[in-house]
Amino acid sequence: METIRMRKNNISVVIPTFNGETLLSMYLPPLIETLKNSPSINEYEIIVVDDASEDNTVGFLTKEYPLVIILKNEKNSGFSKTINKGIFAAKYNLVLLLNNDMVVASDFFEKTVPFFEKEDTFGVFSQIRDTNGEKVIEGNKLPIFKHGKLHYQDDLKSASGYSLYLCGGNTLIDREKIIEIEGFNEVFSPFYFEDFDLSIVAWRKGWKCYYTDQTFCKHCHSITIKKHFTQEYVQHIFLRNKLLFNYLNSGKIDSLRLFMGIFGKMILSFLLPSKSKRTFRKSAQAFFCIYPQAHEKKRERNKEQLISLKKICSDYFNISL
Numbered sequence: 001m002e003t004i005r006m007r008k009n010n011i012s013v014v015i016p017t018f019n020g021e022t023l024l025s026m027y028l029p030p031l032i033e034t035l036k037n038s039p040s041i042n043e044y045e046i047i048v049v050d051d052a053s054e055d056n057t058v059g060f061l062t063k064e065y066p067l068v069i070i071l072k073n074e075k076n077s078g079f080s081k082t083i084n085k086g087i088f089a090a091k092y093n094l095v096l097l098l099n100n101d102m103v104v105a106s107d108f109f110e111k112t113v114p115f116f117e118k119e120d121t122f123g124v125f126s127q128i129r130d131t132n133g134e135k136v137i138e139g140n141k142l143p144i145f146k147h148g149k150l151h152y153q154d155d156l157k158s159a160s161g162y163s164l165y166l167c168g169g170n171t172l173i174d175r176e177k178i179i180e181i182e183g184f185n186e187v188f189s190p191f192y193f194e195d196f197d198l199s200i201v202a203w204r205k206g207w208k209c210y211y212t213d214q215t216f217c218k219h220c221h222s223i224t225i226k227k228h229f230t231q232e233y234v235q236h237i238f239l240r241n242k243l244l245f246n247y248l249n250s251g252k253i254d255s256l257r258l259f260m261g262i263f264g265k266m267i268l269s270f271l272l273p274s275k276s277k278r279t280f281r282k283s284a285q286a287f288f289c290i291y292p293q294a295h296e297k298k299r300e301r302n303k304e305q306l307i308s309l310k311k312i313c314s315d316y317f318n319i320s321l
Helices: 021-037 057-064 079-089 108-117 175-180 194-204 223-228 231-248 252-271 275-289 291-303 309-317
Strands: 010-017 043-050 069-072 094-098 102-104 121-129 136-138 140-146 149-155 170-174 208-219
Touching (some): 010 021, 021 043, 021 102, 021 108, 043 057, 043 079, 069 079, 079 094, 094 102, 094 175, 108 121, 108 170, 108 208, 121 175, 140 208, 140 309, 170 175, 194 208, 194 309, 231 252, 231 275, 231 291, 275 291
Parallel strands (some): 010 043, 043 069, 121 208
Antiparallel strands (some): 094 170, 102 208, 140 149
């Protein structure tokens, strides 16, 4: 039987931002209004972590929102390092990880906080809708396997329940648990796959990740990434981090298959060159550059008695490898 604990409704909101003055001016007011009016919240704090912005983000926040806690990176560091700084600075037991272009619904906390009555809850995220709040653009993340590798499918019609991973842009999370696993893995910097990896680690430690369709956030999807990085660079980082994720979350045999596949594609990229193959080769080379760091993280995980992905997918998602 699952243990139940008393609800502690103190919330730290952590918002990473880069050149986000305009977005914050639009989306901080409704966030503060929701926090003030929510019957589920006793106390709250808002922490904005500025990732070396080149605009007037810090000056704007200092002047207009003196109660907002501002943390600053000396140089641009990407999502994982930036949001980790806010998570470790947070003082309350529940932390809302929120993109700077998100707007939470007025009932967001009433629908998400109750999940933490269960002792083993790691986190919960909500349905994500477009800017108008009408079209669902992201839903529950359910596991699928392709060629022996773990993937997910975005189920826009899914009801509330277990989720394979928590979307890093609007997740309410147990601070004590995320601190225990040292936050997001910074090897994934600057962006992509860090929230997927974090959730897998949580599941393997025996904690639960949830999705709810009973509330939502509105999101101008990936506006920061698309605005400040070229499409080629974004694709390069996506492919590199996909390789990292597959390596970190694979066994010995699957890791061997992964390396064989990488070398095969790299050879092919020389024999039959194309733009997509060159991008993959560049991503593979970047993967091998940070392989020692990733390998050390994998060794640390292997020392723990973690639940297998096979058991998680079978027990909670009724999917067999």
